[in-house]
Amino acid sequence: xxxxxxxDTLKESDFRRLSQFIxxxxxxxxxxxxxxxxxxxxxxRLRLLKYDTFSQYIDFVFSDEGLQSxxxxxxxxxxxxxxxxxxxxxHFDFLLNHWLLQQGSRYNAATPCRIWSAGCASGEExxxxxxxxxxxxxxxxxxxxxxxxxxxxxKVLHEAVDAVYEEDKIANLPIEYKKRYFLxxxxxxxxxxxxxxxxxxxxxxERLNLMDKEYPFRQAFDIIFCRNVIIYFDRKTQEQLVxxxxxxxxxxxxxxxxxxxxxxxxxxxxSLVAPTVYCKNKELI
Numbered sequence: 001x002x003x004x005x006x007x008d009t010l011k012e013s014d015f016r017r018l019s020q021f022i023x024x025x026x027x028x029x030x031x032x033x034x035x036x037x038x039x040x041x042x043x044x045r046l047r048l049l050k051y052d053t054f055s056q057y058i059d060f061v062f063s064d065e066g067l068q069s070x071x072x073x074x075x076x077x078x079x080x081x082x083x084x085x086x087x088x089x090x091h092f093d094f095l096l097n098h099w100l101l102q103q104g105s106r107y108n109a110a111t112p113c114r115i116w117s118a119g120c121a122s123g124e125e126x127x128x129x130x131x132x133x134x135x136x137x138x139x140x141x142x143x144x145x146x147x148x149x150x151x152x153x154x155k156v157l158h159e160a161v162d163a164v165y166e167e168d169k170i171a172n173l174p175i176e177y178k179k180r181y182f183l184x185x186x187x188x189x190x191x192x193x194x195x196x197x198x199x200x201x202x203x204x205x206e207r208l209n210l211m212d213k214e215y216p217f218r219q220a221f222d223i224i225f226c227r228n229v230i231i232y233f234d235r236k237t238q239e240q241l242v243x244x245x246x247x248x249x250x251x252x253x254x255x256x257x258x259x260x261x262x263x264x265x266x267x268x269x270x271s272l273v274a275p276t277v278y279c280k281n282k283e284l285i
Contacts, residue, residue: 228258
């Protein structure tokens with residue numbers, strides 16, 4: 001086998017086997033048009049494990065040993081984890097300059113505002129939410145919040161916990177945010193920043209598959225962000241997933257979806273309050 005590349009291709013039978021698993025267990029659509037993409041993303045795993053063919057690799061993934069040691073690496077390879085600080089910024093503007101001004105006084109140390117970032121990838125969304133909450137708290141010191149970020153990928157969760165980012169990632173943030181929430185790398189050759197430890201400690205991360213039948217949360221949330229996640233699922237799975245999310249949302253809580261995602265035609269107890277921001281309707285529960 002070539003040190004850097006395998007000439008083997010993903011056979012149709014192997015693709016079907018993998019795609020059925022990905023759709024059934026991750027909910028991600030995997031039509032035949034994604035065969036080349038899947039093949040490309042798994043090349044690195046073949047090289048690392050020194051397999052000559054995709055068939056050998058897939059047999060290993062579904063073996064008892066592979067299910068324990070390789071499955072999560074395969075999931076990391078096939079999932080998409082694009083995110084940025086203040087991505088789709090009008091959502092955060094709506095929170096800080098509208099919703100929190102109206103509702104923020106309801107929350108305190110005994111009853112914090114509970115926030116869940118579902119499909120949080122490498123943490124930028126979680127830390128953006130933290131910045132928004134901290135900015136509100138600066139003017140309202142009795143306000144308290146809790147934030148959890150979840151993702152299926154262990155790789156990106158490790159990155160989220162580390163909270164180290166390329167400096168370009170925060171280039172467009174206001175200068176006061178950069179100074180208040182980030183530290184520059186002491187190594188001048190490395191243009192990186194890290195979220196300050198006192199703010200890293202304000203959030204937590206856990207692994208969670210949104211396709212799981214049960215979520216490990218005892219209390220409902222006031223705000224759920226699940227943006228640019230359901231776009232990868234078929235319509236039936238989207239409705240099931242959003243219904244599951246909404247079941248963990250408090251009455252009159254907010255669900256934020258990505259700007260390319262729509263609830264049109266789905267039978268859910270939600271009303272639109274801002275672009276791709278939905279409120280759980282008390283009267284429809």
